[in-house]
Amino acid sequence: MTRYRITVEYEGSGFVGWQRQDNGFAVQEAIEQAIEAFSSEKVTVFGAGRTDAGVHALGQVAHFDLVRETPAHTVREALNHYLRPVAAVILDATPVDDDFHARFSAIGRRYLYRITNRRSPLAIGRGLSWRVAVPLDAAAMHDAAQVLVGHHDFTSFRATVCQAKSAEKTIDRLDVERDGDEILIHVEARSFLHHQVRNIVGTLKWVGEGKWGRRDVEKALAARRRAAAGETAPAEGLYLVAVRY
Amino acid sequence: MTRYRITVEYEGSGFVGWQRQDNGFAVQEAIEQAIEAFSSEKVTVFGAGRTDAGVHALGQVAHFDLVRETPAHTVREALNHYLRPVAAVILDATPVDDDFHARFSAIGRRYLYRITNRRSPLAIGRGLSWRVAVPLDAAAMHDAAQVLVGHHDFTSFRATVCQAKSAEKTIDRLDVERDGDEILIHVEARSFLHHQVRNIVGTLKWVGEGKWGRRDVEKALAARRRAAAGETAPAEGLYLVAVRY
Numbered sequence: 001m002t003r004y005r006i007t008v009e010y011e012g013s014g015f016v017g018w019q020r021q022d023n024g025f026a027v028q029e030a031i032e033q034a035i036e037a038f039s040s041e042k043v044t045v046f047g048a049g050r051t052d053a054g055v056h057a058l059g060q061v062a063h064f065d066l067v068r069e070t071p072a073h074t075v076r077e078a079l080n081h082y083l084r085p086v087a088a089v090i091l092d093a094t095p096v097d098d099d100f101h102a103r104f105s106a107i108g109r110r111y112l113y114r115i116t117n118r119r120s121p122l123a124i125g126r127g128l129s130w131r132v133a134v135p136l137d138a139a140a141m142h143d144a145a146q147v148l149v150g151h152h153d154f155t156s157f158r159a160t161v162c163q164a165k166s167a168e169k170t171i172d173r174l175d176v177e178r179d180g181d182e183i184l185i186h187v188e189a190r191s192f193l194h195h196q197v198r199n200i201v202g203t204l205k206w207v208g209e210g211k212w213g214r215r216d217v218e219k220a221l222a223a224r225r226r227a228a229a230g231e232t233a234p235a236e237g238l239y240l241v242a243v244r245y
Numbered sequence: 246m247t248r249y250r251i252t253v254e255y256e257g258s259g260f261v262g263w264q265r266q267d268n269g270f271a272v273q274e275a276i277e278q279a280i281e282a283f284s285s286e287k288v289t290v291f292g293a294g295r296t297d298a299g300v301h302a303l304g305q306v307a308h309f310d311l312v313r314e315t316p317a318h319t320v321r322e323a324l325n326h327y328l329r330p331v332a333a334v335i336l337d338a339t340p341v342d343d344d345f346h347a348r349f350s351a352i353g354r355r356y357l358y359r360i361t362n363r364r365s366p367l368a369i370g371r372g373l374s375w376r377v378a379v380p381l382d383a384a385a386m387h388d389a390a391q392v393l394v395g396h397h398d399f400t401s402f403r404a405t406v407c408q409a410k411s412a413e414k415t416i417d418r419l420d421v422e423r424d425g426d427e428i429l430i431h432v433e434a435r436s437f438l439h440h441q442v443r444n445i446v447g448t449l450k451w452v453g454e455g456k457w458g459r460r461d462v463e464k465a466l467a468a469r470r471r472a473a474a475g476e477t478a479p480a481e482g483l484y485l486v487a488v489r490y
Contacts, residue, residue: 011371076364123254125370126332
């Protein structure tokens with residue numbers, strides 16, 4: 001048996017998310033079917049992050065086992081061949097030790113949230129960014145974001161359906177920068193709560209439009225109630241960029 | 246009568262190009278229909294550059310006349326409303342003098358060509374970049390590209406169907422740079438021949454993969470025969486970035 005670690009890029013709009021669901025096609029499923037198509041082995045693919053429907057990945061990491069040993073580059077090429085009909089590709093495949101686990105071995109996850117801040121809707125890259133028409137102050141967003149960096153109880157920023165036992169998480173980095181009419185939000189942590197990044201972005205958007213100040217973000221964090229923080233930013237702007245081991 | 250200058254962004258894959266054709270839907274047509282829908286005026290929209298099928302625009306410029314005076318921001322918002330079903334948006338609308346002509350007043354056009362240089366196909370941004378699997382040497386491409394800068398007879402780089410009277414053009418800038426696995430080719434000239442940018446890019450690709458050197462590009466240019474230069478790069482990587490007046 002050989003364990004393979006794969007790095008996966010996907011465009012989230014055509015999927016119900018990473019994880020298999022009853023209501024549609026998941027990235028995990030697409031990859032499992034591609035593996036079966038080339039190897040005739042039925043496997044389960046384990047991903048590092050369970051991205052929601054519509055969320056993209058530039059570098060999702062996953063692992064699976066094959067009974068028949070196959071060169072890693074053959075695995076990559078064969079999977080990409082069978083994945084052709086869907087918006088997912090394998091960027092890299094590597095044999096790893098049996099104790100490697102894409103989810104449990106991960107020590108860091110990096111996300112990017114893209115806002116296109118302009119009046120006109122998007123013609124290019126629809127579904128790849130959140131278009132916000134009202135002008136946003138990226139510097140104010142960055143400043144307020146620093147309130148959330150560090151170890152906190154993020155109850156105000158997690159989905160009410162979130163099943164994690166604890167709402168305590170440590171955000172290592174939360175940077176907001178403007179590049180022309182794009183606002184890029186970079187966030188890193190060991191792990192995240194359900195909707196945590198999108199709820200943070202939705203809250204920072206309120207700061208960007210001047211509706212909220214840094215102090216309001218402090219109060220929202222301290223309140224430990226979901227209703228105390230801002231809106232949930234749409235899935236289409238969110239990218240799982242990389243997973244660290 | 247008021248003349249309006251508009252700046253247009255579009256994703257080329259759903260269109261037969263800028264200009265009206267018998268075989269499908271053109272960007273020009275989409276805008277003319279949107280104008281008629283909001284103003285009930287039947288107009289002709291004149292564009293600065295007749296982009297081919299599949300070519301994108303970040304800043305195409307066009308003009309048209311309306312009998313009934315309408316605030317420019319209303320024109321923009323109304324057009325964007327009616328353009329919703331298609332991948333084209335109006336970034337800007339401004340009233341201009343009657344002697345402004347989007348095509349004939351233009352003194353410069355800037356294009357960008359995007360290559361994604363990696364083994365794996367694209368999952369995100371399919372149709373927005375040319376994926377080239379063989380590793381390309383961007384520095385060698387940039388060096389060889391300088392052969393084409395300046396005033397030359399570009400017969401070797403124009404489509405055989407090109408109808409321009411003269412093949413002499415002046416390229417003001419032709420820069421090739423690498424940004425991660427992206428290769429960006431920036432090119433500026435007063436005007437271009439049919440397929441000129443795509444034929445230049447296809448030729449530079451040969452240099453990038455080591456099949457050709459700078460000297461071969463010189464010989465191709467001197468030959469003044471289309472067959473002497475490289476392949477035609479696909480439309481999907483090409484963007485009309487801006488038009489200067």
